[in-house]
Amino acid sequence: MSMTANALDMTTDNETVLDKFTDADEIPTWARPAVAVLAENGVVNGSNGRINANVNITRAEVAVIMNNILDIVEDNSVEDIPVIDESEDTEETTEISEEETESEEETEETTESEEETETEETTESE
16 A cells, blocks of 8 residues: 555545544554555545455455546546656657667668678688
């Protein structure tokens, strides 16, 4: 949960939101701020009044958390969430790919030319 809160650049000083979980005292001290901010923003809701900090998470629970994160991102409920704009990267990648292709073609031509020269030299020396 700490990595999720960090990735979303979410912080809070209010850990009282954890009081609604009957097992809040089981949340490790280092994780409390992250769990609090995720609970405060509806990313995690717990189960049957518990946060279950010491229980392995299920795939279904991960799916719910990811859906909640997407809702927050779409609603822009959290300011300054880093969003990757792939459209800019695509153009840059295309330009690099074209340059790499031209460079590879030049290298291939040079290699072929060198091989022909070596073949000619070998034939002349025999």
